[in-house]
Amino acid sequence: MQLFHRLDALPALSYEERQLLDSVKALTRDEIAPRAAEHDRTAEFPWDNIRAINALGLNAMFVPECCGGAGLSYAAYLACVREISAACASTGIIWATNFHATKPLIDFGSEEQKRRLLPRVAEGAIGALCITEPAAGSDATHMATRFTSDGDDIIVSGGKTFISNGDVADLYLVFGKWSELGDGRNAISALYLEKGTPGLSVLRTEDKMGHRAASTAAIAFDDCRVPRGNLLGRPGEGLGLLLAALNKSRPSVAAHALGIARAAFEDALAYINDRRQSGRRIIEFQGVQFLLADLATELAMCEAWLWHVARLVDAGESDIGIEASMLKLRASDLAMRIATEAVQLHGGYGYIKEYRVERLLRDAKITQIWEGTNQIHRQLIGRSFITRG
Numbered sequence: 001m002q003l004f005h006r007l008d009a010l011p012a013l014s015y016e017e018r019q020l021l022d023s024v025k026a027l028t029r030d031e032i033a034p035r036a037a038e039h040d041r042t043a044e045f046p047w048d049n050i051r052a053i054n055a056l057g058l059n060a061m062f063v064p065e066c067c068g069g070a071g072l073s074y075a076a077y078l079a080c081v082r083e084i085s086a087a088c089a090s091t092g093i094i095w096a097t098n099f100h101a102t103k104p105l106i107d108f109g110s111e112e113q114k115r116r117l118l119p120r121v122a123e124g125a126i127g128a129l130c131i132t133e134p135a136a137g138s139d140a141t142h143m144a145t146r147f148t149s150d151g152d153d154i155i156v157s158g159g160k161t162f163i164s165n166g167d168v169a170d171l172y173l174v175f176g177k178w179s180e181l182g183d184g185r186n187a188i189s190a191l192y193l194e195k196g197t198p199g200l201s202v203l204r205t206e207d208k209m210g211h212r213a214a215s216t217a218a219i220a221f222d223d224c225r226v227p228r229g230n231l232l233g234r235p236g237e238g239l240g241l242l243l244a245a246l247n248k249s250r251p252s253v254a255a256h257a258l259g260i261a262r263a264a265f266e267d268a269l270a271y272i273n274d275r276r277q278s279g280r281r282i283i284e285f286q287g288v289q290f291l292l293a294d295l296a297t298e299l300a301m302c303e304a305w306l307w308h309v310a311r312l313v314d315a316g317e318s319d320i321g322i323e324a325s326m327l328k329l330r331a332s333d334l335a336m337r338i339a340t341e342a343v344q345l346h347g348g349y350g351y352i353k354e355y356r357v358e359r360l361l362r363d364a365k366i367t368q369i370w371e372g373t374n375q376i377h378r379q380l381i382g383r384s385f386i387t388r389g
Ligand SMILES: Cc1cc2nc3c(=O)[nH]c(=O)nc-3n(C[C@H](O)[C@H](O)[C@H](O)COP(=O)(O)OP(=O)(O)OC[C@H]3O[C@@H](n4cnc5c(N)ncnc54)[C@H](O)[C@@H]3O)c2cc1C
Pocket: 097, 128, 129, 130, 131, 132, 134, 136, 137, 138, 139, 161, 162, 163, 164, 165, 208, 211, 216, 366, 369, 370, 371, 372, 373, 374, 375, 376, 379
């Protein structure tokens, strides 16, 4: 369809980036999409997909060339997230989480840290971004995980909950409070904790409504000893790092949600162009056309905004918090709306697991909750307009 072909041509990708995106499309069509229903059914981590993604060397696209990567654009990264997520939302969020956990290292790590840790990421290491705790969700500043200085090491104690890739990660970006700085938001600090560190344990993995093949773990830090060299920035700089990290991860989860939205829209279109009732195809009923018009218009506007935010980031703009919140809010609400309508347009068949829309609806819901619930994003956007009294 010309409308969507033109939208897909919007991001200014280089020849090399378009070629990579074509390889990702082939991978999702031939391998990832055909396995998605089975991964959803078994809820087993999709190692086959991760191996295939690593065989393409996909992590390398967001790692700078100096550290073993290819240093491709943010727009190219978002295009790949959307493509993978449309085929299998679980695999999409697993791969995107590698970026979420690594981008702060790329943007704020020391040269030594980058040279030491990034080549592993480029080769396919799995990342985890650890912010949420049982009593600190929407208000992360109440986190209780502690970092205590001990000679050349930092002792990490506490725990995190709902951590994507938490049971399989090689590299954990952990936020906690620097003991000597007290308990306020100015004590928040960040460090990289590596797989196999004594004291790191997985308490459980969650049994979820959707994204069933993507693992979500509760993890504990029982006096984990981390070398001081793994501290990101200085003690007390964590909140700034956290907000900067979210500015890059929120457009990424929006691209993921738009992948689900596009898949649901395409499935609905295919179905109603074919299914007949009362002597007509479902799409020939005007009430259905009005609904399609609204959904397609919303989808087109939101995808255009995705590429607008990508352009800002690729141009080096860092103050994009409000644009990123708007994108995350609209993309996730839209994914939920389109998935719900896609099930409705399939009638009873939409409720049956044989049709992909049933899974897409379950996968869409979390996009309104993670990376800041949509209530929090409405608050962030709304309060940005308050003038100084
Ligand atoms: C599958 C999954 C994967 C996740 N992955 C990660 C991950 O990789 N890393 C990570 O750190 N976290 C992760 N999370 C955590 C996720 O980001 C949090 O669940 C989310 O931020 C909400 O926090 P909460 O669950 O504690 O809800 P709460 O903060 O307890 O919120 C409960 C309700 O109250 C509302 N609410 C709270 N405060 C306000 C307010 N000020 N105004 C209006 N309404 C409000 C919320 O919107 C929500 O509806 C994941 C969660 C899930 C379920």
